[in-house]
Amino acid sequence: GQNIDQPTEMTATEGAIVQINCTYQTSGFNGLFWYQQHAGEAPTFLSYNVLDGLEEKGRFSSFLSRSKGYSYLLLKELQMKDSASYLCASMDSNYQLIWGAGTKLIIKP
Amino acid sequence: ETGVTQTPRHLVMGMTNKKSLKCEQHLGHNAMYWYKQSAKKPLELMFVYNFKEQTENNSVPSRFSPECPNSSHLFLHLHTLQPEDSALYLCASSQEEGQGGDTQYFGPGTRLTVL
Numbered sequence: 137g138q139n140i141d142q143p144t145e146m147t148a149t150e151g152a153i154v155q156i157n158c159t160y161q162t163s164g165f166n167g168l169f170w171y172q173q174h175a176g177e178a179p180t181f182l183s184y185n186v187l188d189g190l191e192e193k194g195r196f197s198s199f200l201s202r203s204k205g206y207s208y209l210l211l212k213e214l215q216m217k218d219s220a221s222y223l224c225a226s227m228d229s230n231y232q233l234i235w236g237a238g239t240k241l242i243i244k245p
Numbered sequence: 246e247t248g249v250t251q252t253p254r255h256l257v258m259g260m261t262n263k264k265s266l267k268c269e270q271h272l273g274h275n276a277m278y279w280y281k282q283s284a285k286k287p288l289e290l291m292f293v294y295n296f297k298e299q300t301e302n303n304s305v306p307s308r309f310s311p312e313c314p315n316s317s318h319l320f321l322h323l324h325t326l327q328p329e330d331s332a333l334y335l336c337a338s339s340q341e342e343g344q345g346g347d348t349q350y351f352g353p354g355t356r357l358t359v360l
Contacts, residue, residue, distance in 0.1 A: 140287065166345045178249070178335070178351040179288075186346060223288070231343045232301075235287040 138162045140236035142224050147242045148214055156209045156222050156239045164229020168200055168207045171223040219243045247271055249352035251336050257358045266321040266355045268336030276342040277319040282333040295342040326359045
């Protein structure tokens with residue numbers, strides 16, 4: 137079967153760094169997406185990785201290892217507004233997104 | 246209006262009611278999607294339309310009926326729903342289904358409560 141695993145909840149301190157992990161098992165692979173979703177709002181696109189390695193975009197970076205079926209989202213210089221759920225999704229061989237249940241990130245002052 | 250919009254934002258309905266959810270995208274995309282989001286569960290894909298043609302029906306009960314009159318508009322018609330159908334219903338659009346890296350853009354969702 138197809139499966140995406142990510143932690144249910146994480147807590148971090150304002151100004152610190154946090155890494156949110158995601159492991160995936162899908163039928164085929166056409167890339168890994170990360171989305172941010174604030175409570176009551178639309179999921180918004182953060183990153184897409186299809187090749188191994190680290191992609192940096194400002195305070196946010198995303199890493200992919202295809203051989204390990206593993207990705208992480210790295211958030212630096214955390215701000216209170218980063219409190220949100222972070223959704224990991226793998227695109228399978230049919231180009232459908234298989235979603236994780238999301239990681240709720242709580243930022244404390 | 247920009248991006249993907251959804252109306253209504255909140256809906257409370259009885260099990261015998263008939264209602265419709267509306268989604269509109271202003272991004273010039275050709276694919277549109279309906280998802281169900283329940284608390285602490287992964288997004289569940291319900292329906293996909295690509296160039297107005299339905300390409301995916303993910304074993305959704307017939308009490309949910311989609312309609313896509315053109316590439317910019319998507320409806321979800323609801324009738325005789327059950328309390329377990331209460332959830333956030335999200336609409337998304339993308340450039341074209343079936344392409345690697347095709348990014349989906351979401352609307353804010355309709356929070357549905359079935360009494």
